[in-house]
Every structure is written in C-alpha cells, then in structure tokens.
Amino acid sequence: YFLNITVTDPDGLNSTKTVNINIININDERPYFTIKQRIYRIPEEQSPGTIVANITAKDPDDEDSPSRLFYSIQSSDRYFSINPLTGVLQVTGRIDRDALPLQLHPNISLIVQVEDSPSGGHASEMEITIIIDDINDNPPECNPSTFRKEANENVTAGTFLLDLRNYCKDIDVDPSNNRFNFTGLSGFGSNNFALESTVPGRLVMTESIDLENPANLGVEVYSLTVRVQDIAYPNYSSKYPFYTSFDIFLCYIIYIYIRIKPVNEFFPVFSNLSYEFNVPEITKVGSSIGRVNARDKDWPPSVITYSIVAGGGTRDYTNIFWISPTKGHVKILARLDYETTQKHILTVQASDQEKTATASVTVNVLEVNDEEPVCSPNFYSFQIPVSLAVGTNINGFRIECQDRDSDPRSFRYFINEGNVNNHFTFSPRAGSNTSRLILASRFDYESGLDTNWIYRLRVYITDDNLLSARDKATHLIKTGTVTLSIRVIPNPTTVIATTPGFTVVTKRENLYSESAWYVPFVITLGSLLLLGLLGYLGFLLATWVRTRCPPAGKADGTPL
Template identity: 80%
Template sequence: MKDRVTKPMKNMLLFLIMLGVVSGRRPQFLKGLPATSTVEENSAAGVTVYNFSVTASPSEGVAIRSIIVKSNPLAEAFDIEPKGGLEFTVITTGNPVLDYETMPKSFDLQIFVEDTTGRTDLNILTIRITDKNEHPAFQGNMAIQTVTIYVMERKPPERIYQVDAVDPENANLKYSLLPATAPFSITESGAIFSMKEFDYEKDPHCYFLNVTVTDPDGLNSTRTVKINIINIDDESPYFTTKQRIYRIPEEQSPGTIVANITAKDPDDEDSPSRLFYSIQSSNRHFAINPATGVLQVTGRIDRDVLPLRLHPNISLMVRVEDGPSSGHASEMEITIVIEDVNDNPPECHPSAFRKEVNENTTPGTFLVELRNYCKDIDADPSNNQFIFTGLSGFGSNNFALKPTVSGRLVMTGIIDLENPANPGVQVYTLTVRVQDTAHPNYSNIIYIYIRIKPVNEFFPVFCNLSYVFSVSEITKVGSSIGRVHAIDRDWPPNVITYSIVSGAGTRDYTNIFWISPTEGNVMILARLDYETTQKHIFTVQASDQENSTTASVTVNVLEVNDEEPVCSPSFFSLQIPVNLAVGTNINGFRIECQDRDSDPRSFRYFINEGNENNHFTFSPSAGSNISHLILASRFDYESGLDTNWIYSLRVHITDDNLISARDKTTHLIKTGTVTLSIRVIPNPTTATTTTPGITVVTRRENRYSPSAWYVPFIVTLGGALLLGLLAYLGLLLLARLRSHCPPAGTARSTPLINAPEKKKPKKEVVVTMTKLNTVFDGEARDPVTGRMYEFNTRSGARRWKKSTEPPQPTLAMQVMSSATESSGQGVDRAEAPSKKEPSEKRKELTAVTKPAAKPSAGQSETPGQVGLRLQKKKEESEGGGLSSPAP
C-alpha cells in the first residue's frame, strides 16, 4: 500500500522543512536526487519514471515515508510507490494522460522523505515528456461509446453520420468501413452515407459497421457504429382469422365470447401489436374489444321476435387498423347465426275463459277449442309444439278434452240446478295445463270458468189461492193492509214481481190499492168508505219475467163512526122580545141533522158557549135528528141578573150511537157544530129615548165547495145589488139628518169604532150602536173590543170612555135598525153574508145613528124613520119578514 500524505499534511511537512532550513538543521539522506528523468507521452498508469533510495537510519527498523509535496506545474500525473526497504520509484498515474501536444513538456516534483525518528529530506526530480507517434483518436461520442445511428425506412440514400477523428501528429487520416458488403459507404472526410432505400419489412432491421481511421505510419484506431432501420407505418394490417361464420344459441348472457378475431400488421412483425378493432355495422347485440379483437355478447338476443324470427343471421363488418388516424386498415365481414332454443312456454290469450251453458245441456255439447287461443312463440317448429292435459277442478267430471292436441272442451254430463243431488253450484272453475312437447317441457295453466245459466222452468206459485184482508174504513192512506207471497221452484229462485192486474178501483178512483212490486205488501191509496163500498175484490199477479200466475184478494171494509153530523142551518140569527114566555119555541127555529154512519136516534145536542144564565135549550136534547130551540128561563134585566142583549150560542151535535150494538172498542164520537146569534129586543111599551143602544156581534163563516161554484156567484151578485140600494137609502138618510141634526158639539158625528180592513175574509162582525144625549154614571169593558165605555144605569145608554191608552183595533160595525111589531114579538133573520173571492179583502162599513121610536099620532116621521120603514117593508115583502143588516 502506498504511503500517501494528504495535502494539509504536505503543507505541514513543507513548513517543517522550511523551518529546518531556516534553523540550519536540514538532514541529507536522499540518494539519487536531485535528478532528471523522461517519460513518453500518453504513458499508461504505473509506468516507472525514476528510482531513488534513502540512506539507512541510525536506528534499525525505522520506517521511512516518501511523498511528492509539490508538482510544478501542478498535476497529479505522478506518484511514489515503495519498492521495498529503502528503495522507492516514481510512476505515472494516467490521470491526466500525459499528452505531449496539449500538456506541459516538463514537471518538477518536490519529493519529501521522513522517518519515524524525525529525520527529513527534500529534493527535486525533473521529469521531461517525450513525444512519440500515436494512434489516431476518435473524438466526440465515438471516443467513449458505440454510436447508434437511426435510418428511416423508405428514405433515399443520404449522409447519415459524420465521423470525427484526429491524429496527434496532425497527419492526414484515412477512413474505412467493414464489412464491405454493408449498404453503407464512408468518404475521405469521414462522412457515412446510406447506399439504398431501406424496407423495414424486407431488410435487416439493424447493421453493425466497424469504422477504422489510419495515419500515414499505418497506425489506426477502430470504433463500431450501430445503424438501426426505423420502421414507419406504411403497411396495412391483415386478418389472420380465417373463419367467417359463427353459430351461437339465443339468450346468451352478456359477456359471452363469440369469436376471437386476430390480425397482423407487417409494420409490427417483430414487436407487440398495436392494432385497433371495431365493428362498423350497426348492431345492439355484440361488441368487440378494441385491443384484443374478442367479440362478445352485449345485449339480449331473442330469436323468437322480429327481425330475428324471420332472419336469424346477423352480419358484422369488423375493421382493424394500425392506428386511430393512420388510415391503414382492413375490413372483414363475419356472419353470426342465432340458433333457436326452447325457452318459451306456450301461452294462451286470454288465459282465462268464461263460458255460459244452460242447465240440462245435452252431453257432447262443444264449448271451446283452446288451441285457437294458444301459441308457442319459439321460432323452430321442433320447439313450438304443445298439447293440453290435466283437466281438473270441481265438477270437472262433467267435462272432457277431446282430443288433447286441439284442446276441444265438451260437456260429458247433465247439470240440473233444481236436482237435490246437485250442490247448487252455478260456476265451475276448471284448470287445463298447456305444455311443450320439447325439452324442458315448459307449461302454463289455463283457467276456464263455466257458468251454468238457469233455465226458467217453473211458474211462480202463490202460497194461498186467495187472500182476505179486513181493514177499518178509517185506516190512513199509505198504510199496509196485508201481504201476498209467491214462490218459484227454479234455482236460483227468480226475482218475483207483484202487480195488480184488475179490480182495484172504484167509480171515483182508478186505483185505491197498490202492491209493492218486490215485497207483495198491499197498501191503500185512497180513503176507504164503508158507506159507499163494503168489499173490494181485485186480482194480483206474480211474475218471474217470463211466467206469471194470479190470485184473488178480498178486502173487507170495517165500519167505523167516522162521519160528522151535518146540521142545517149551520148558522142563524134570531130576534126575540125580552118578555117571551118560557117554553116557547123561539121563532119556530129547529135544526135537522144527518149522519151517514149513525142512526137518527143517536144525536145529542149541547150548547157549549154563549148560553149565559142558561136561557136557551134544545128539545129534544137527544134521541132525534130534529130538535127545536126553546126558551128555558125568562130574562131579568131590571134586577141586573141579565146584562147581555146579544147571545152567540155555539151548539155541538154528537152521534153517540148509544143504541148501536157494535163493538165499543172501535166506537168514535163525531161532533157537528151550529152557531146561533140571538138578539133580545126590549119591550116596545117601555122603550124611551134613553133605551140603551144594542150591539149585535155576528160571526159569519164562509164555506166554499168547488162543486157549488154558482153559490158564491149568486150571493155576490145579490149582495152587490143590495149594497147599492142600501147605499142609496143611506145617502138620502144622511141628507135628512144633516138638515135636522143639532149644531156641532151637541152630537157626535163620528162613530165610536172605526172600521179597518179585516184580514180574514171568512169572518164578518156587525155592530149596531145608538148614541144618546144623557148622563153616564157607570162604566164597564166592552167584551168585543176590550175598550172601556160609560153607561147610564137607568136608561142603559152607553158611550166610549175617553182614555190616554192607544186606540184598540175596532171591529167592523154595521148599523141595523129594527122596529118592534105591536104584538111585542118580531122575527128577524139575518141574511147570510155574501161570499167574495178569496183574494178580495172584505170591507165593512160603520155607521152611527139614533134609534127611531115609532111616531105617535099626529107626529111626523123623520127622514131616517121614513127610510127605515121603507126598508123594513121591502124586506118583509121580499124575504118573508127577514131583515137585512144595514151597510
């Protein structure tokens, strides 16, 4: 191992040597130095340049170290190696290469030695570089490596590389190429040329050339040049797959490999393929891997639908190209045949059949041929054949498939719905299996619903041949009086409807009975009348829409006391003297009553209202349909027992049927009503000017019957004529009164009671008042108007009392003047009020006049008395003594 000293150590040694020189203690033990030596240029490393030694140390075994301290010029081209013992040699390091032409020609090396005892010595070795004839040298990349040159195919001959070489002696050099057969040449200047247009697919892809450069002395140097021919895309790829037709079954799952399409590109003969595959034709079933050419299934392939059902071949145009944009490509058409498989069961449309069959249908009747509605959509005939089997379900023993190939369903049994052995089922549910004849024998189920249609074989039958109902004549209209019922032996039972076909009417009503069409309930539509018809017989019919039968219905009407007594007259006005004898038939008045359902001896007579102090009674009071009005007790006005001069009697007449032997549980009492107005006339012999005025209130009720239309017409016409006459007489009377009446203030010229319009046209109130000039020492309340009035206790004269209360509604008043006959008893009958139209409001007139006493001999009558007398005489001549109320 070399004894080497680092640069810091060298610097320190140099410093010590210099220090020793300065101090004068520099030892001298190097032998052979200083000296001069030579070495050839470009000597390799390890060449010996010079040998030297050192003297022995005083002490044995002392190690000596020797180093080159400094080189001038500075270089590391030399080094010292020990040769053993005290011998050392200077050698070349080869770095840098000693080049005579470019480096210094001489180097001064300062060699320093030192032993372990501290002895040191320093001396100089001069080395001169000698020139020699060297081999030419390549420069650039060729000097350090093999140069690779790339030549594009299809390029014309051209210079492909320039060799750079020099001779150290600057001599002219010669270039040469080996092998000489290579299609390349080199010029005198070292330019390498290609000698042909290369074809990568035919020529070698790589050439190795030895370039030799030689100097005039025959020294040469050789380097290798590699020439690669670059392939360009100038060839179209071609398919290596020879198969053009492929067969696959239908319904392959996506990803199934159909074919592996392969191709080659002459440009890529010896390298991995860079081809791209694609399908040019439009399709939705297949796809090809663009890198590998593997053709796979991508979508469902159904051979049984159009267009594959008619054309099962799929043609694909496969394209291969050597680059997405190179333009070099090839195309190949392949055909894929889709083979049919049995993958569909037979299907029927509809899958459920509904048929109707009449009961008692004869065996062998054809119902349906199932094959007409079923098919198998598999394309291959060997896969679309099917048969019908497995007829099952409740009642299937009544049906059969003959034959199974066609699926012809026929009846084999008889179904009678009315047969007790038959469970009464109307709908049979059958199942039939339609099945493939080819493996794997797919199948479907067909449902057949057979409805047994009932046949109307039987007539409805009433439970009774005839029906009898007993009904009270007062049964309400709309009430049910009984029910008829019929049955039908058909199964299921037909809906029976009921109707009345004859005999349910009377003279007044077309139908007085109605029957419920579905329930058979008989109801009455009009009021029954025992007095008219005691028995009704009619015919009812029960029908099931096709057949019908009839039955008789008898309705017995039960008698009930439902008629009110009707009495005549129903309203009457009477006038009697105050001193009429008790037991007298008042004015010979009598009432006569009739009742359609009561015996004439069943009537009773009651005075329910207005009979104050029981002055009046009827005789007989019971047991006859005719009764007379009798004065039962005398009047007593003088003692004050009687104060009322007008009696409004309300008479009730009942038909007790007390002698009837009928069931009392159904007995009813009906009541008729008669209204009487009785005015008591004071005794004329005691009448004075202070005789109290008499007020007669008459309530009149208008009754209208549509059948008696002429009655209101005649009454209205007569009333209008009478009112016109009375108005004329009133005007004459008024004119006389105005000429003879006292001055204003001594007598009232206005009535006490005003006459407003009355809202109810059926009632009319007539009030007669007499005003007297007298002293009033008492007061009382009028029962009609409710107002207070004053009266004279001696004469009975009255007048309305002045009050701060608001005026009460007044009743319409009608002045009626009457004169008593000399016999003391007058018979006045109030005429019935004239009837007016319902829409017309009745108008009442009110008049107030002084009562007129009969004039004495030699005394002249007033105009009012004359008018009243004339009116009285006219009424007696026209109406037989009846007096009409004054307007």
C-alpha cells in the same frame, strides 16, 4: 430398375455392364375415393361433433406410401364439416327436422372434394346425400291454453262444448311422431263433463246441471284441466336436458272454465193465492196496510218486482193504492170511505222480468165513526117576544140531522155556548134525528136577572147516544154544530136602558208659523225657475221654425 447390358463384337468378345434405372414418380394421377356408400341417414338434433361418415380416398401416385390428401366440402352447408386431413364428416350445427327448409326437404346433398395438394394439385369430387330422420322431440302444444265456455243449465247430456283438436298441434313432421291424445280430465265438478272416447279432444256434457239442485247450489263456474301428451315414445333430451327416459311423458296442461248460465225456468209464486187486509176507514194516507210476498225458485234468485195491474180505483180516484215495487208493501194514496166503498179488490202482479204471476188482494174497509152529524139548517136567525110562554116551540123551529155512519137514534143535542140563564133547550134532547127548540124559562128583565136582548146559541149535536159509558171512553165520537141567533123583542111598556150619545167636533184652522219662512221662499224661487225654462223652450222653438220655414222672397218688378 437394374439392367445388365452386354455388348458383343463381331469376334465374339463381349462386355457386360449393370445399368441402374431410377423411375421418378411425378404427380400425374387424380386421387380417388375408396368408399362406396353415397347415402347416409341420421336422426335430427344430433349434438355437434357427432360423426356422420369417414370419407376415405387414395392417390395412385402414392400407391406404395401413405397418401397426403386434403378433404373439403365444396357446397355451402351450415350443418356439417369435414376434417381436412382425416376426412371425418361431423355435425357442426343444429339440425331441426321440424323447421324449414328441412321440414319440406329433409335430404342434404354435399359435394366432398379430395385433393393431393393444398394448391395446384389434382382433385376428385363425390356427392353424398344425408337423410335427416324425424324424432319425437316436440311435445304437443295448444294455443290458447285457457278456454272459457258457457252452457245453459238445462242443456241435455251429450251436448258438445269444445273440440280441443282445433287448438292443439305437434310440429313433428313424421305422422308417427305428431299424434297425441287428451287424458286426465279433472277438476271440481268434472263428473259432469267427459272427453269422447270415439273422437279425441271433444268435450261434452255428461248430464244436465240444475243450479236449483242443492248439490249444485251456488256453483256457476267449473274449473277443469286436461292433459295433452304424445302417443309415441318421446325423445325430448335435445330440448329438455334434464329429461331422462325414466321420466313420464311430458304433457301440456289445458285449463277450461265452464260457466253455467242460469235459465229462467220457474214462474214467481205468491206465498198465498189471495190476500185479505182489514183497514179502518180513518187510516192515514200513506200508511202501509199489508204486504204481499212472492218467491222464484230460480238460482240465483231473481229480482221480483210488484205492481197493481187491476182494481184499486174509485169514481173520484184512479188509483187509491200503491205497492212497493221491491218490497211488496201495499199503501193507500187517498182517504178510504166505508160509506162509499166497503171493499176493494186488487190484482197484484209479481214479475221476474220474464215470467209473471198474479194474486188477488181484497181490502176490507172497516167502518169507523168518522162522519160528523150534518144538520139543517145549520144557521138560523129569528125574533121572539119577551112574553113568550115557557114550553113554546120557538117560531116552530126544528133541526133535522143526518150522519152517514150513525143510527138516527144516536144523536144528542145540547147548547154549549150563549144560553145565558138556560132559557132555551131542545126536545127531544136525545134519541132522534129531529129536535125542536123550546123556551125553557121566562125572561126577567125587570128584576135585572136578564140583560141580554140578543142570544147567539152554539148547538152541539153528538152521535154517542147509543154508546155505553165504557164505550164512550174508547169510541170515536163526532160532533156537528148549529148556530142560532135569537133577538128578544120587548113589550111596549118595557123600559130599555139606553146610553146617552155624544158628538165629537173637530175644529181645524190654517195657522202660519214664523219658523216656516222658507216655504214661500222655495215656492217663489221654483216659480221663477219654471218661467225661465218655459221662455227658453219658446226661444228654441221659434229658432227651429225659422230654419225650417224661411220667409218667401219678394217678387222681382223688372219687366221681362
């Protein structure tokens, strides 16, 4: 300031002087903020260095000159920083709206201070609020991402299988950003499944899957994929640097494996309602006589087991048949006998462990000539006189034969052994079940033609009398046997050649040999040793008796 000061005296004289007054500015005022905005809004995931606000202030002490102010953030903050000279507020750390604490409290309050001196000056503070907006920067994710489900093959269309919404989520906090849908159901056999249109993420069957259908034969596991993606337009550039706005939405792939469980729907079915096997009665035990076979239309093929549930027994055997549990071969466990039972009826069962079916098996026992003729008596012994007339029925003897599988007219009789000079024969020789023993020729001992007085006949009875010569070569022929012992009694005038007897006399003598001198020596020595041992044992016995039984003491004769 320039002041003109005039001084006037009483006489009217004056003097004027100019006074220059310089006002020195001192730091006595607080700086103040010139911006009016207190609330700012920025999206999350801004890159470091992004400018949020330009904080400005003035110092009244520097009204006509540029202020030298210093800016700082007083509150602790990891997301922002301010340039101390320019007041530019910038992003310094990652801001994730979808993580705590911003997930629950998206507003960040900062206390910004401005000072007119680095130290000891005047300062002012201002609170600003920065609101973090959510962006669609997270694609939906599912845990687990692989599912394995099972469904029966006969389930109806519309059957619910899986709700994918229970396993997928989008962590974006804004409801408009965390919505997603399920699309792109694909994979082998995906036409059998569908995602419901009314409720996203619900996987259902569109039709029943029949494993027995040739179109599905052998397919038990269906591999499906489903895409999960955001509904809102995404902004993935902060997390996926190579993502551009021209890319399609990032999607999450879910893998679903659905196993179709076979269901036992069908009963086993035998190839025939009934079976008939013709078996000769001489078939060996353990032989296979036939096979039954059953099939099951279920897929995969069921293991069928066979068993005999009824029949197959006789009075002597509970089970004379056995069936292979896996192959169905029927075998015999005991000998078949046509003469006892001509037909066996079995009930065979086929089982797939749940369902069963039965079939009838008829075993026809074919008759075979397997029985030997049995004759009575089968052994006989008798005596005949040497003068017996030819043609005589010897002692009225006859045999009677039976054969359970042959006609009574089928027997033939012949003597196979012992019929020297053919003195004996049977009548009739064939065609009857009874026959008599006949003397066919006389005995001749005088001329020396006959020398045997005892005949042991072995008679064979066969059952082939009714067979032709050609049939005898192929048919089984059985033979019975009878043994006869015949003694021929000579007449009193008949001279019987005998062999003179002789007697063998054996003489025994007790002879002493000089070379056996040691025998009496050993006997004598042994006797002496035995006597010594007996004497020693007697001495030991006497000593033991004396120690156990001492002699009684003599009575004391001194009077009391």
